[in-house]
Every structure is written in C-alpha cells, then in structure tokens.
Amino acid sequence: MGKPQIMQQNILNQVLNDIDQFNLNDPNKEIDELGTEHAKEFLYGKRMSNCLHDFMLAPPAELQIAARAQHIGRWLSLRSDYPEGRAGYLKWRSDLGKKHAELCAEIMRKHNLDETLIDATASLLRKEKLKRNPLTQALEDVICLVFLKYYFVEFANKHAQEKVISIVQKTWAKMSEQGQQAALALDLSDEALSLVKQALA
Structure with a gap:
C-alpha cells in the first residue's frame, strides 16, 4: 500500500462535515454535558474528534476521518439483528466495521480522494493490524x-x-x-x- 496523499484542510473539513450530516439522520438522541440534545452518533463523532486532538498532535487525515466515522450509520445495524451470545456479538461488530468503512469510502470518493487514502481509512475502521499499525492503535x-x-x-x-x-x-x-x-x-x-x-x- 502506498503512502496516503496529503489532504487540503478545506477538503478534510468537507469530508468531516459530510460524515456529520449523515450521522444527523440518527433517530436516537442523546443529551450532552450542557443539556443540549443531539443525534446520538453525531455527538459521538464530535466527541471522538475532540478526544483525538487531545490525544495526538496533528493526527493524519485518515485518522481524523476514521475517528469521526467510527460510528457512521451505526443505527442501521442493530445488535438485535444478530444471534445472542459472543459469536453473534463478534459477527455484529465485524459487520459494523465493514459497514462504517463502506459508508465512509462513499463520502471520500464523492470528494475525489485518492484510493490509497480511502483504503487506509477503511483499514482503520475495520480495526486491521491492531497493536501493529500505530494509527489503528491510536484509534x-x-x-x-x-x-x-x-x-x-x-x-x-x-x-x-x-x-x-x-x-x-x-x-x-x-x-x-x-x-x-x-x-x-x-x-x-x-x-x-x-x-x-x-x-x-
């Protein structure tokens, strides 16, 4: 895999905004620390981004996107759709990672981003090479x-x-x-x- 391209900040902001817009469709609601109601996964994405920037100085674009998209469209795949027990849980989590990666890739392609960057982001969302890839571990x-x-x-x-x-x-x-x-x-x-x-x- 080649090295992901360097993204312009305005394009990165557009990708993050599109992820936010997708997550605003979440019918589940959550109240933040100030008492304001938000779509649940929209709020989660914002918390992920804020925590990432507290944790790492100048994180690369693929990590910023993966953090914001960590739960993109999560409400579309319910735990109750899978069998009870550990095997069902692990299958649900694996399928979620793939779905998040697919949804995020669609948004990134809309902005004509390099496939190397898209692949790197998708790999993070699928949690590949945990403990071996520093960016997967950071996520x-x-x-x-x-x-x-x-x-x-x-x-x-x-x-x-x-x-x-x-x-x-x-x-x-x-x-x-x-x-x-x-x-x-x-x-x-x-x-x-x-x-x-x-x-x-």
Missing part, C-alpha cells in the same frame, strides 16, 4: 478514552459490578501505554475512578 485508544469519559458511568449503572470490572480490564488490555496514561489523567467521577482502580488492582 482504539481514542475509542476507549471516549467510552471511559462519556459512557462508562451510564454503562456501569446498568450492569453488575463484576461485569463492569471485566469490561474495564478488557478495555485496558486494548490500549497502548500512552492510551492508559491518558485514561488515568481523565477527570472521572469518584464512582468511575473507584471501579477503574478495582479493575486494575
């Missing part, structure tokens, strides 16, 4: 950080403590050392921090 780190910062407390309130601790341990194992250090620096609630510490003990 995974940001996904974990966004979960811990914005969604962890709600998740913890819905599940037994044993399951929550197990999820934190699995999340931690996916992260790089840099990602783990960033996670420990998050401004977590006392409840969330206590659960994280128990998981890491």
Whole structure:
C-alpha cells in the first residue's frame, strides 16, 4: 500500500462535515454535558474528534476521518439483528466495521480522494493490524478514552459490578501505554475512578 496523499484542510473539513450530516439522520438522541440534545452518533463523532486532538498532535487525515466515522450509520445495524451470545456479538461488530468503512469510502470518493487514502481509512475502521499499525492503535485508544469519559458511568449503572470490572480490564488490555496514561489523567467521577482502580488492582 502506498503512502496516503496529503489532504487540503478545506477538503478534510468537507469530508468531516459530510460524515456529520449523515450521522444527523440518527433517530436516537442523546443529551450532552450542557443539556443540549443531539443525534446520538453525531455527538459521538464530535466527541471522538475532540478526544483525538487531545490525544495526538496533528493526527493524519485518515485518522481524523476514521475517528469521526467510527460510528457512521451505526443505527442501521442493530445488535438485535444478530444471534445472542459472543459469536453473534463478534459477527455484529465485524459487520459494523465493514459497514462504517463502506459508508465512509462513499463520502471520500464523492470528494475525489485518492484510493490509497480511502483504503487506509477503511483499514482503520475495520480495526486491521491492531497493536501493529500505530494509527489503528491510536484509534482504539481514542475509542476507549471516549467510552471511559462519556459512557462508562451510564454503562456501569446498568450492569453488575463484576461485569463492569471485566469490561474495564478488557478495555485496558486494548490500549497502548500512552492510551492508559491518558485514561488515568481523565477527570472521572469518584464512582468511575473507584471501579477503574478495582479493575486494575
């Protein structure tokens, strides 16, 4: 695979905006920290981008696009469409990654972007070469950080403590050392921090 092209900032902004416009179609709603309602995956995409820029100085275009498109069209493929159990869950997650990559590629091609850049972005969204590709690992780190910062407390309130601790341990194992250090620096609630510490003990 060749080296992805350098994108002009205005084109990058247009791609990110098109991803946002797609995600505004999400019928599910979520309230942000200021009490404003948003389409759920639109808000998630914005949180991913903000967290990425906090985590990495000047991330490359393919990583910026993949972060914003991490959940593009997620509402179109429901977990309930797949069998219960781990096998069904893994199949759902794998198909989601492929769907996100396809939807993102369609947007990028609309802007006549280089196929090398499109392929690199799609590879990130499919989580290929985790632990071996630094950009795939960076995307995974940001996904974990966004979960811990914005969604962890709600998740913890819905599940037994044993399951929550197990999820934190699995999340931690996916992260790089840099990602783990960033996670420990998050401004977590006392409840969330206590659960994280128990998981890491």
